[in-house]
Amino acid sequence: DHLSKAQRGLVGDGVSEVMTKLRVTSSDGTSYSGDLLAIIDVLKNMTEIFRRSYYSPSNADMR
Numbered sequence: 304d305h306l307s308k309a310q311r312g313l314v315g316d317g318v319s320e321v322m323t324k325l326r327v328t329s330s331d332g333t334s335y336s337g338d339l340l341a342i343i344d345v346l347k348n349m350t351e352i353f354r355r356s357y358y359s360p361s362n363a364d365m366r
Contacts, residue, residue: 319363321349 325342 319361321345 325345328342
């Protein structure tokens with residue numbers, strides 16, 4: 304979702320929001336085998352977004 308928004312030039316969640324979502328997902332008592340793969344996929348997509356020239360980090364991302 305983040306990658307598709309970035310590819311279309313739309314503003315998506317910043318790094319801090321994505322990391323918060325990942326933390327909540329990983330610390331939640333309910334998990335399934337796809338969690339790790341989903342987290343790796345999100346991190347890979349975020350890396351792709353940040354390599355783009357049009358990404359500008361928010362103040363929360365800079366912290």
